[in-house]
Amino acid sequence: MSDYQEFKRVRAEFLRLGFEYDTFGSRFAELVQRALPLWNIESLEEDDLNLEFEGRHFEHGFTLSLPLRPFFHVAFKNCTFDGHVEVNNFSSAKFENCEIDSFYIGTSYSNIVVVGGTIRILDTQESGGAHCIFQNVKIEKFYPSRNLNKIAFKKCIFEDAIEMRPSSAVNQFTLVVFEKSIFRCSPNFLKSSFAKDVVFVRCTFEVLTEFAAVYYRDLKQKAVDNHDEFSSTHFASLEMKSKHTDLEFGSEYFLSAGYKLLNDYGLDPFRPVWILFWQGIAAFLVWGLAVAWTGSAFVSGSERAPLLSEGWQLVYLTFLSVLGPLRLFGTFDLVKLETFSSQVILWFFTAMASLLWFFIILAVRRRFKVG
Incomplete structure (x- = not known):
């Protein structure tokens, strides 16, 4: 029996019986070394x-x-x-x-x-x-x-x-x-x-x-x-x-x-975005109650636009409540707040939104910063 035939026989027996190091394991390794030198490895079939x-x-x-x-x-x-x-x-x-x-x-x-x-x-x-x-x-x-x-x-x-x-x-x-x-x-x-x-x-x-x-x-x-x-x-x-x-x-x-x-707001950009989303929902509810309660008595139109309908007032005030520092990059005066309490509410939402935008920018900067 040739070395290759012996290798095939022991390989089949090795796979059938499982591993016992003192018998088929060591025998298999010996046959690989003796019968399959490096210059003859190409003669093996893929299944081998x-x-x-x-x-x-x-x-x-x-x-x-x-x-x-x-x-x-x-x-x-x-x-x-x-x-x-x-x-x-x-x-x-x-x-x-x-x-x-x-x-x-x-x-x-x-x-x-x-x-x-x-x-x-x-x-x-x-x-x-x-x-x-x-x-x-x-x-x-x-x-x-x-x-x-x-x-x-x-x-x-x-x-x-x-x-x-x-x-x-x-x-x-x-x-x-x-x-x-x-x-x-x-x-x-x-x-x-x-x-x-x-x-x-x-x-x-x-x-x-x-x-x-x-x-x-x-x-x-x-x-x-x-x-x-x-x-x-x-x-x-x-x-x-x-x-x-x-x-x-x-x-x-x-x-x-x-x-x-x-903690961790400066690490994960999705966390402050998620909080900002819920702040928008809260702002929508607060301004909705204010409009329903006062009938738009706390707002007036601006010099360059007439007073918006109640529905658009609600959308516009909600939008302002999540802009935060982004309000600095545009003119947002379609609605003018007439009462001190409504201004305090908007200031509060703006402060919270500004903090969240800061965390978003910080997290994005840290995430993509190359050390």
């Missing part, structure tokens, strides 16, 4: 390069490192791994809706994609030259150790703990992205250094305790060092919220409540 497992239960995990340059692709779908999982020197490795007890990323890992499922322990060592993407994955414990790069976490949930492994060196993070992920544990990245390409994009941080404030202060300082004004402001906000979570009723409590009411 794909290893696919679906609905399998690996009681002892899965550990396989091929000795050659990465040519093979491995895919797992709806599988369960009770032990340690590690794949190295594959062209790609995909895990879809798998339950994984311990997932290890070593120094020469493959291009890895993990979609859905749960990882109870995610452990990383110094990353190699490939990319790794986790999407819609629940990660119960995350242990980032040594240097970490080229990893993205998209819509993941960090459940129980993020802890740095004991080490005398500082962990260096490069090209690490957290996007729309949820942190249900404290984001403990204290013993790490962030490059400028380490970003948190629209993530949710649920832990707001005085103890967690230490971690948010650390992330704020990392963002300041990288001249990321938007992120530094966001983490400063989380730090402040965490510090004031456990306050009892008193003057400090009410000051904190006032801070929280105004």
Whole structure:
């Protein structure tokens, strides 16, 4: 039997029986090294390069490192791994809706994609030259150790703990992205250094305790060092919220409540826009009651336009109530307010609208500012 035929036989047996490292796993790796040298890899059929497992239960995990340059692709779908999982020197490795007890990323890992499922322990060592993407994955414990790069976490949930492994060196993070992920544990990245390409994009941080404030202060300082004004402001906000979570009723409590009411408006442009919309609704109701109650006795026409009908008065006054500082850029005198009380109402709406427009401009500026 030729080496290629033996490889085909062991490959089929390997896929049929599942993984046992001391038998078919090591035998498979040996045959790859012996029978498929680099100059003969083109002789393989496409199916030879794909290893696919679906609905399998690996009681002892899965550990396989091929000795050659990465040519093979491995895919797992709806599988369960009770032990340690590690794949190295594959062209790609995909895990879809798998339950994984311990997932290890070593120094020469493959291009890895993990979609859905749960990882109870995610452990990383110094990353190699490939990319790794986790999407819609629940990660119960995350242990980032040594240097970490080229990893993205998209819509993941960090459940129980993020802890740095004991080490005398500082962990260096490069090209690490957290996007729309949820942190249900404290984001403990204290013993790490962030490059400028380490970003948190629209993530949710649920832990707001005085103890967690230490971690948010650390992330704020990392963002300041990288001249990321938007992120530094966001983490400063989380730090402040965490510090004031456990306050009892008193003057400090009410000051904190006032801070929280105004907090984050300079970060999210949609929040003040939404409040401005509701202010327009409130202004419409207030001016509607005023017109219905007085019959337009509190308004008069301007020198260059006759008095508007009651319906158009309502629309015009509502429009003025949300313009804020934009009134400075035009002439808005179609309606003249005759009573002091109506002027106070318009002043109040103008002041509120001016504050909201300020927050909108500030948030847009910070969102698109390049550090």
